[in-house]
Amino acid sequence: MSIDSTLISNQKVAVEIKSSAFNIPALILSSHSIVEIKQQLQKKILQAPEFFKNSPLLIELHELTEQQVEIDLRSLIKTLRSLHLIPIAISGATRKQNSIAIELGIAVQTKHILIEPPVVEKIPAVEEVTEKIESIEPLTKTVSEIENKLIMQPVRSGQRIYTKGDLTVLAPVNPGAELIAEGNIHIYAPMRGRALAGVQGNTKSCIFCSDLQAELVSIAGVYRLSEDFDKSLRQKLVQIYLHDQTLLIKKL
Amino acid sequence: MARIIVVTSGKGGVGKTTTSAAVAMGLAKKGHKTVVIDFDVGLRNLDLILGCERRVVYDFVNVIHNESTLNQALIRDKRCGELYILPASQTRDKDALTEEGVGRVLEELSKDFEYIICDSPAGIERGAHLAMYFADDAFIVTNPEVSSVRDSDRMLGILASKSRRAEKGEEPIKEFLLLSRYSPERVKLGEMLSVDDVQEILSLHLLGVVPESKSVLNASNSGIPVILDEQSDAGQAYSDIVARYLGEDKPHRFIDAEKKGLFGKLFRGK
Numbered sequence: 001m002s003i004d005s006t007l008i009s010n011q012k013v014a015v016e017i018k019s020s021a022f023n024i025p026a027l028i029l030s031s032h033s034i035v036e037i038k039q040q041l042q043k044k045i046l047q048a049p050e051f052f053k054n055s056p057l058l059i060e061l062h063e064l065t066e067q068q069v070e071i072d073l074r075s076l077i078k079t080l081r082s083l084h085l086i087p088i089a090i091s092g093a094t095r096k097q098n099s100i101a102i103e104l105g106i107a108v109q110t111k112h113i114l115i116e117p118p119v120v121e122k123i124p125a126v127e128e129v130t131e132k133i134e135s136i137e138p139l140t141k142t143v144s145e146i147e148n149k150l151i152m153q154p155v156r157s158g159q160r161i162y163t164k165g166d167l168t169v170l171a172p173v174n175p176g177a178e179l180i181a182e183g184n185i186h187i188y189a190p191m192r193g194r195a196l197a198g199v200q201g202n203t204k205s206c207i208f209c210s211d212l213q214a215e216l217v218s219i220a221g222v223y224r225l226s227e228d229f230d231k232s233l234r235q236k237l238v239q240i241y242l243h244d245q246t247l248l249i250k251k252l
Numbered sequence: 253m254a255r256i257i258v259v260t261s262g263k264g265g266v267g268k269t270t271t272s273a274a275v276a277m278g279l280a281k282k283g284h285k286t287v288v289i290d291f292d293v294g295l296r297n298l299d300l301i302l303g304c305e306r307r308v309v310y311d312f313v314n315v316i317h318n319e320s321t322l323n324q325a326l327i328r329d330k331r332c333g334e335l336y337i338l339p340a341s342q343t344r345d346k347d348a349l350t351e352e353g354v355g356r357v358l359e360e361l362s363k364d365f366e367y368i369i370c371d372s373p374a375g376i377e378r379g380a381h382l383a384m385y386f387a388d389d390a391f392i393v394t395n396p397e398v399s400s401v402r403d404s405d406r407m408l409g410i411l412a413s414k415s416r417r418a419e420k421g422e423e424p425i426k427e428f429l430l431l432s433r434y435s436p437e438r439v440k441l442g443e444m445l446s447v448d449d450v451q452e453i454l455s456l457h458l459l460g461v462v463p464e465s466k467s468v469l470n471a472s473n474s475g476i477p478v479i480l481d482e483q484s485d486a487g488q489a490y491s492d493i494v495a496r497y498l499g500e501d502k503p504h505r506f507i508d509a510e511k512k513g514l515f516g517k518l519f520r521g522k
């Protein structure tokens with residue numbers, strides 16, 4: 001979908017602007033204490049230093065804005081950069097923060113330019129869920145039903161986390177634990193349990209994990225067991241996706 | 253207000269009762285008024301390990317069902333006046349425990365005691381659930397083997413989601429790891445998981461490693477908590493554990509095979 005460029009006749013095309021989609025980690029803040037944020041981030045980064053190094057970052061401030069808490073954006077950006085993260089955009093900020101962002105060369109993401117507006121949610125406590133996945137619903141969903149989850153505590157054997165949107169896990173997932181998402185799954189720590197993405201049939205869903213030791217991975221119902229993984233993929237940073245109904249695991 | 257400690261594991265036979273008796277005695281000997289409760293209704297053996305089985309008249313279930321008062325059921329230890337035990341019933345089943353009843357007994361005990369230790373039964377059924385439900389701290393007893401680690405991990409998941417603290421959204425239960433029946437020699441031979449292997453999955457605060465030791469069986473056969481056997485390695489390990497729990501800084505022991513103990517010296521010559 002290229003946007004028409006006004007071209008002067010017989011001039012070569014030098015630029016073209018296309019809309020594209022990137023998967024960018026979002027930093028969802030529910031505290032305004034820079035010290036606290038820095039400490040917790042440092043811990044996360046230690047778990048997968050290579051993964052986070054120079055990673056672009058979207059800063060989501062919805063929750064703080066909703067609570068009418070205003071974080072010091074300048075020191076936040078400074079702190080993130082000192083941790084070798086590259087904040088590229090903010091979202092859900094106040095008017096004042098937006099103008100500071102622009103001053104600092106950080107893009108401001110407003111809801112209407114997002115295809116899927118981030119639905120911000122409190123960091124949920126990991127639940128032990130015993131009931132089965134609900135019956136299959138049609139794929140067409142209104143935006144407000146999409147729910148993304150961020151998990152920061154270890155997911156332990158017997159625990160199952162389900163989300164209608166994307167699932168991001170920043171702590172180890174142990175054997176016998178299950179991550180289930182209708183969207184994508186991201187795991188930035190050792191992944192030793194099971195991950196099932198696109199469980200309502202979305203074949204475009206992916207699983208990203210920084211340390212693959214999973215028992216089972218599945219996309220839109222197509223699954224593979226650990227015994228069928230190539231040995232060279234063990235403990236590697238990988239993307240798992242579907243290609244022509246075949247589940248592929250690719251080192252990143 | 254008492255601190256409520258649950259000693260739990262998921263898997264059976266890993267050393268929960270041994271640990272409950274030892275830790276309770278250890279805390280009491282340091283002057284803390286402590287009560288240890290046997291939640292293993294139907295299979296009671298905490299009273300045996302503490303050597304007071306012949307003094308059991310009323311039990312935990314009687315108190316819950318208002319068939320006796322708490323004071324009638326509590327047994328005071330003969331060796332240490334700060335230690336009390338609330339035994340389990342041998343004739344009832346686990347359904348005799350109710351959440352309301354357990355809550356009421358714990359609340360009453362909280363007024364009098366500094367520490368309440370709940371010796372959980374194995375499994376994740378009612379007895380185990382009620383033993384952990386009201387806890388402030390959890391001692392996770394794990395043996396260095398895959399199935400025990402898996403069950404402990406499962407129990408940790410339950411503590412994080414099904415306890416009263418979790419349900420009320422309060423500060424979560426503090427979790428501590430006790431690695432029991434550890435044999436550095438067998439770890440070296442690759443027959444057992446090492447401390448690091450276990451921590452890779454559980455990543456908990458390690459309170460201590462209890463070595464596999466004959467002294468444990470000897471102690472429980474004679475009804476003496478092993479912590480009172482000060483010469484034994486397991487007894488010393490439990491003393492360290494109590495001290496660390498109370499905030500003392502003690503280096504870990506019994507993890508490495510090549511310690512220059514008498515044992516090592518004897519074998520080095522061969």
Ligand SMILES: Nc1ncnc2c1ncn2[C@@H]1O[C@H](COP(=O)(O)OP(=O)(O)OP(=O)(O)O)[C@@H](O)[C@H]1O
Nearest residue numbers: 264265266267268269270374433463464465468469
């Ligand atoms: N450190 C140890 N060294 C050797 N033997 C041990 C050790 N700890 C426990 N044992 C032995 O293991 C057996 C089980 O111990 P214990 O009864 O304390 O386990 P438990 O977890 O309470 O079991 P249950 O799940 O049945 O309640 C006992 O025979 C005990 O003597």
Ligand SMILES: [Mg+2]
Nearest residue numbers: 268269292373
């Ligand atoms: Mg027991």
